[in-house]
Amino acid sequence: MVGFWKRFKADKIALIVSGFLGIVVISALLAPFISPYDPTVLDIGNKFAEPSTAHWFGTDQLGRDTFSRILWGGRVTVLLSIVTMMCTIGIGIILGFTAGYFRGWIDEIVMRICDIMLSFPSEVLILTMVGILGTGIVNIVIATVIAKWPWYVRMIRSIVIQFMEKNYIRFAKVSGCSIGHIVRKHVLPGAIGEIGVLATLDTGSIILNISALSFLGLGVQAPTAEWGMMLNEAKSIMITNPQNMLPPGIAIFLVVAAFNFLGDSIQEALNPQLDKSYKIKRQSIFKRKKEMA
Amino acid sequence: MKNLVEVKNIHKSYLKVGMNFSGTRIQVLNGVTFDIEEGLCVGLIGESGSGKSALSRLILGLDKPDKGQGTIHIQGQPVRQWIKKNPGKISVVFQDFASSVNPMYTIREAISEPLRASGQRGNIDAKIDELLQKVGLFLDAKDRYIHELSGGQIQRICIARAISTNPKFLVLDEAISSLDVSVQTQILDLLQQLQVEMKMTYLFIAHDLQAVSHLCNKILFLYKGEIVEELHSGQLANVQNHYAKKLLGSVIPFEI
Numbered sequence: 001m002v003g004f005w006k007r008f009k010a011d012k013i014a015l016i017v018s019g020f021l022g023i024v025v026i027s028a029l030l031a032p033f034i035s036p037y038d039p040t041v042l043d044i045g046n047k048f049a050e051p052s053t054a055h056w057f058g059t060d061q062l063g064r065d066t067f068s069r070i071l072w073g074g075r076v077t078v079l080l081s082i083v084t085m086m087c088t089i090g091i092g093i094i095l096g097f098t099a100g101y102f103r104g105w106i107d108e109i110v111m112r113i114c115d116i117m118l119s120f121p122s123e124v125l126i127l128t129m130v131g132i133l134g135t136g137i138v139n140i141v142i143a144t145v146i147a148k149w150p151w152y153v154r155m156i157r158s159i160v161i162q163f164m165e166k167n168y169i170r171f172a173k174v175s176g177c178s179i180g181h182i183v184r185k186h187v188l189p190g191a192i193g194e195i196g197v198l199a200t201l202d203t204g205s206i207i208l209n210i211s212a213l214s215f216l217g218l219g220v221q222a223p224t225a226e227w228g229m230m231l232n233e234a235k236s237i238m239i240t241n242p243q244n245m246l247p248p249g250i251a252i253f254l255v256v257a258a259f260n261f262l263g264d265s266i267q268e269a270l271n272p273q274l275d276k277s278y279k280i281k282r283q284s285i286f287k288r289k290k291e292m293a
Numbered sequence: 294m295k296n297l298v299e300v301k302n303i304h305k306s307y308l309k310v311g312m313n314f315s316g317t318r319i320q321v322l323n324g325v326t327f328d329i330e331e332g333l334c335v336g337l338i339g340e341s342g343s344g345k346s347a348l349s350r351l352i353l354g355l356d357k358p359d360k361g362q363g364t365i366h367i368q369g370q371p372v373r374q375w376i377k378k379n380p381g382k383i384s385v386v387f388q389d390f391a392s393s394v395n396p397m398y399t400i401r402e403a404i405s406e407p408l409r410a411s412g413q414r415g416n417i418d419a420k421i422d423e424l425l426q427k428v429g430l431f432l433d434a435k436d437r438y439i440h441e442l443s444g445g446q447i448q449r450i451c452i453a454r455a456i457s458t459n460p461k462f463l464v465l466d467e468a469i470s471s472l473d474v475s476v477q478t479q480i481l482d483l484l485q486q487l488q489v490e491m492k493m494t495y496l497f498i499a500h501d502l503q504a505v506s507h508l509c510n511k512i513l514f515l516y517k518g519e520i521v522e523e524l525h526s527g528q529l530a531n532v533q534n535h536y537a538k539k540l541l542g543s544v545i546p547f548e549i
């Protein structure tokens with residue numbers, strides 16, 4: 001893993017993107033301390049204010065400070081989607097690795113359960129779950145996890161199976177390495193890149209999913225700030241005040257894009273064959289040969 | 294001479310792809326029986342699809358024979374049990390060298406893996422140096438990744454890794470088939486020299502008769518899942534089986 005960090009640090013996009021996501025997550029966590037206004041306090045007299053030093057991103061149709069709402073909204077949107085992702089990936093890794101590593105009847109059972117779950121359209125499943133559990137943020141997370149895990153188990157299982165066919169894993173088995181060692185040293189580092197790409201790509205869709213459910217009134221309830229909800233509120237006044245769509249729209253766009261870039265960078269850094277510093281090393285050997293000649 | 298490996302009446306079949314419910318199976322091995330004496334090099338030769346790789350997987354304990362259909366014993370114990378008790382005493386070199394070493398491993402990590410698995414501690418670095426010298430590689434290779442090495446070099450790494458734990462029994466599963474001819478000779482010579490030096494027993498699986506007759510004391514001909522002929526390397530002229538004859542006849546005569 002030493003090589004991974006070396007290559008990750010050499011990748012400028014990876015650094016910028018992870019720095020950006022770090023700032024987003026930290027500012028979301030610290031929202032109660034750093035946001036200049038209460039995100040739910042109305043100030044009708046000051047509605048549709050232009051961006052200024054007092055209100056960095058202006059105010060919305062009810063006079064609430066948009067910057068504060070973006071900060072508080074990040075708490076819900078970004079943190080919840082990360083939590084959702086962690087839960088799904090966790091279930092996916094545990095079941096996918098078990099099924100892919102051991103195969104046989106364990107694999108059959110896990111896969112048939114997945115097939116059953118996957119035969120329901122995920123939107124319908126989420127709506128039903130929310131209907132049973134009741135509206136609310138926590139219930140949305142539970143419903144999304146239940147709807148998404150079988151898909152992840154399938155993907156991760158097929159990634160693991162693809163690795164189990166490799167000769168170096170056969171060799172490790174023959175030379176008496178433990179299951180733990182093989183999973184930790186061979187399968188996981190190989191699979192984590194693809195899993196990371198899956199996860200970062202899907203975090204984007206989960207952000208959109210949470211926003212959509214909030215729009216339907218099933219998720220986040222009205223005064224609470226949430227990016228998707230802000231976007232939907234702004235939609236109703238799009239003709240008169242289109243600028244209100246920009247802050248939440250750009251926030252969602254940047255965060256989703258950043259997650260996608262991060263996925264690519266992780267994949268590149270995990271693969272020594274894509275090593276950029278290696279090319280530089282070769283060049284210098286070439287130069288040295290020239291000097292010697 | 295004592296038998297190291299005893300393969301008795303092995304049957305192996307695989308489920309046809311997509312036939313999980315109908316249970317249609319393809320029979321790969323039909324009652325294979327042979328022994329490998331200690332210290333010998335036994336060649337296993339056969340065309341593609343004859344069951345060579347399936348057999349090697351069974352002997353390495355990576356796969357099980359069909360239920361109740363034959364046994365494989367090493368020194369009188371079932372394979373899997375023996376491997377568990379003697380980690381590192383059986384080893385393998387594969388044909389496809391590109392997937393034989395984890396691309397995320399440096400050569401140092403790759404070679405030290407079986408050493409650590411067999412419980413060796415202490416000066417592993419010195420041991421790696423010694424192994425690299427033994428297989429004729431430069432010591433700088435230690436910190437390289439496999440994509441920085443050539444095919445012949447990677448196969449040498451695989452051999453170094455395979456012999457690192459002083460195995461009793463080495464399975465060479467088409468170990469030289471995907472190398473070019475000049476490198477093949479080098480690797481064959483290296484294998485021959487190592488066998489004498491380290492008193493290993495080889496199972497040399499190949500489809501190239503010349504290489505097999507060069508290295509092996511005994512040659513088994515595998516055809517459609519059965520051993521059709523068993524010969525000592527001096528007796529190649531006494532071939533009885535039709536398929537083995539055809540195979541011998543197909544060797545390109547080396548005349549210029």
